[in-house]
Amino acid sequence: MSLKGKTAVVTGSNSGIGLGIAEELARAGAQVILNSYTDDPEDHDLAARIAREHDVNCRYIQADMSKGDRCRALIEEAGGCDILVNNAGIQHVAPIPDFPVEKWDAIIAINLSSAFHTTAAALPHMRKRGWGRVVNIASAHGLTASPFKSAYIAAKHGIVGLSKTTALETAEEPITCNAICPGYVLTPLVEAQIPDTMKEYGMDRETVIRDVMLARQPSKDFATVEQIGGTTVFLCSEAAAQITGTTISVDGGWTAL
Ligand code: NAD
Numbered sequence: 001m002s003l004k005g006k007t008a009v010v011t012g013s014n015s016g017i018g019l020g021i022a023e024e025l026a027r028a029g030a031q032v033i034l035n036s037y038t039d040d041p042e043d044h045d046l047a048a049r050i051a052r053e054h055d056v057n058c059r060y061i062q063a064d065m066s067k068g069d070r071c072r073a074l075i076e077e078a079g080g081c082d083i084l085v086n087n088a089g090i091q092h093v094a095p096i097p098d099f100p101v102e103k104w105d106a107i108i109a110i111n112l113s114s115a116f117h118t119t120a121a122a123l124p125h126m127r128k129r130g131w132g133r134v135v136n137i138a139s140a141h142g143l144t145a146s147p148f149k150s151a152y153i154a155a156k157h158g159i160v161g162l163s164k165t166t167a168l169e170t171a172e173e174p175i176t177c178n179a180i181c182p183g184y185v186l187t188p189l190v191e192a193q194i195p196d197t198m199k200e201y202g203m204d205r206e207t208v209i210r211d212v213m214l215a216r217q218p219s220k221d222f223a224t225v226e227q228i229g230g231t232t233v234f235l236c237s238e239a240a241a242q243i244t245g246t247t248i249s250v251d252g253g254w255t256a257l
Contacts, residue, residue, distance in 0.1 A: 012088025016187030020225025071117035080125025086115035111155035132175035167245030183251030219252025
């Protein structure tokens with residue numbers, strides 16, 4: 001599978017799943033734009049490493065995905081793109097009555113509204129280029145719910161809906177839009193949930209991993225960033241040209257339960 005000549009923008013890609021997706025797209029030959037809200041030397045070093053290791057162009061563009069104008073500016077600063085991966089995301093765990101309003105607003109902005117803004121900015125470029133792939137990173141929590149994650153689950157269900165609408169608006173063009181729904185992947189975002197979940201359930205770390213996180217993942221194994229990256233590359237392939245407006249679960253059987 002070669003993505004030579006294609007440019008990919010991956011939001012929230014200096015860590016975790018986004019970085020894994022960027023690596024797999026680069027391995028397939030795509031030019032990659034990395035992004036996050038920071039602007040540290042390490043962010044630019046990461047882009048230089050990916051460029052060197054995969055012999056592709058790769059650069060880092062700072063843009064805070066909680067701000068609609070910065071989401072749109074990211075796409076323009078990239079010069080448009082052929083592949084847009086909306087991956088940036090944050091999490092907060094609390095019961096609804098105690099859920100901080102600013103966390104609700106931030107999660108909806110970063111996990112959902114950012115994808116609306118980047119898609120709005122990217123589609124005209126894809127139409128000009130006559131080809132496009134939008135891959136939204138939703139979650140098993142885009143299809144099912146769990147307690148204490150109201151904002152995240154609302155945003156992830158929202159992004160599944162946005163993916164379907166984007167697919168219908170581009171259905172007669174060589175542009176597709178789909179959502180990948182990962183189960184648990186051991187990334188910094190998941191690591192950060194462990195202490196709060198330990199507190200909510202009064203459990204130790206190992207018990208939270210086995211009995212809470214992987215309780216609903218029948219494989220009893222975390223999915224990997226390489227697997228999410230590989231699924232993204234597949235959705236960019238010719239074999240996936242008629243796959244649009246759907247969800248692909250990479251969740252060890254979670255949503256089969
Ligand atoms: P992570 O914390 O490792 O990565 C999140 C990325 O988003 C980072 O690069 C971070 O810098 C970036 N980000 C956060 N706020 C941002 C902002 N305001 N502007 C720009 N970038 C910002 O987490 P992850 O687990 O790799 O999560 C990536 C995506 O995958 C998220 O959308 C998450 O909801 C989804 N997901 C993760 C899992 C999992 O188990 N890890 C499961 C299902 C879905």
